[in-house]
Amino acid sequence: MFIDKEKCKRCGACFSECPYDLIVEDAEGFPKLRLAARKTCIACGHCVAVCSTGAITLPEMPVARSLAPAQCLPLLKDLRLTPEQADQFLRSRRSIRSYKDKLVPEEVVVQLLEIASFAPSAKNGQPARWIVTRTPEATSRLAELTVEFMAINNVFPGVIKNWEKGIDKILHGAPHVAVAHAPEDGFNPAEDCSLAAAYLELAAHAHGLGACWAGFLMEAAEGYHPIRELLGLPEGHGVHAALMFGYPRFRFGRIPPRRGVEVTWLS
Numbered sequence: 001m002f003i004d005k006e007k008c009k010r011c012g013a014c015f016s017e018c019p020y021d022l023i024v025e026d027a028e029g030f031p032k033l034r035l036a037a038r039k040t041c042i043a044c045g046h047c048v049a050v051c052s053t054g055a056i057t058l059p060e061m062p063v064a065r066s067l068a069p070a071q072c073l074p075l076l077k078d079l080r081l082t083p084e085q086a087d088q089f090l091r092s093r094r095s096i097r098s099y100k101d102k103l104v105p106e107e108v109v110v111q112l113l114e115i116a117s118f119a120p121s122a123k124n125g126q127p128a129r130w131i132v133t134r135t136p137e138a139t140s141r142l143a144e145l146t147v148e149f150m151a152i153n154n155v156f157p158g159v160i161k162n163w164e165k166g167i168d169k170i171l172h173g174a175p176h177v178a179v180a181h182a183p184e185d186g187f188n189p190a191e192d193c194s195l196a197a198a199y200l201e202l203a204a205h206a207h208g209l210g211a212c213w214a215g216f217l218m219e220a221a222e223g224y225h226p227i228r229e230l231l232g233l234p235e236g237h238g239v240h241a242a243l244m245f246g247y248p249r250f251r252f253g254r255i256p257p258r259r260g261v262e263v264t265w266l267s
């Protein structure tokens with residue numbers, strides 16, 4: 001069943017929100033799923049989630065699993081952020097480079113990754129897969145291999161020198177690192193993984209954790225086989241984002257300014 005005619009108000013929200021125009025009106029003005037949905041539906045769930053009366057249930061299709069209103073989390077009014085709260089939250093996320101000597105419980109990591117899966121992705125492909133280090137030793141081994149890569153390629157001598165002195169400028173002594181990878185032949189693997197990582201960073205911030213993009217590791221993972229081997233990257237997958245994370249040692253009480261907006265308006 002796609003539509004419960006007793007519940008449907010014929011408001012048109014499902015027609016308007018379907019990204020591929022897969023819902024049309026029947027003779028009575030009720031929504032009807034086009035046959036093309038069997039091949040084209042991207043299972044974004046918009047039609048089910050936007051319906052204010054819970055009248056729509058997506059049927060099982062070759063391209064998408066069935067989806068009922070009860071499977072969509074209801075939005076709780078009490079949890080709505082004011083614009084001021086949202087502004088401060090977003091502005092106060094910082095790249096964290098000093099970490100406590102404390103592991104993040106695995107269930108917390110899973111909860112954060114779950115939130116990251118709500119990031120937008122091309123065609124709702126959600127291609128990001130994660131590799132997460134469980135221990136500081138595993139994290140440090142990745143930093144060490146990154147230094148090895150730098151030494152072989154004769155780049156970042158300062159970072160190498162610091163490492164030799166016991167100072168980790170690669171993963172900053174973080175207890176964990178999360179690496180996002182995806183099939184290279186997807187639509188937009190780099191954008192999709194980056195957005196998932198951006199969500200992860202914000203989710204970490206919301207949960208009192210800190211994170212920082214691990215650009216050096218990302219670069220090394222691209223071409224240095226020992227890192228790819230240690231990560232156990234599937235064939236054809238590329239590393240498109242990496243974040244070190246843990247509990248921050250310091251709290252930022254102020255928000256540093258940014259360059260400001262540069263915009264060109266067109267009319």
Ligand SMILES: Cc1cc2nc3c(=O)[nH]c(=O)nc-3n(C[C@H](O)[C@H](O)[C@H](O)COP(=O)(O)O)c2cc1C
Nearest residue numbers: 093094095096097169170172212213214215216217
């Ligand atoms: C793609 C990317 C790669 C980055 N790589 C590193 C890195 O390797 N090491 C690091 O300490 N910070 C890294 N950063 C963090 C930036 O330095 C940081 O976002 C910037 O200085 C602004 O600070 P904020 O994030 O606290 O606002 C990276 C950020 C991005 C987006």
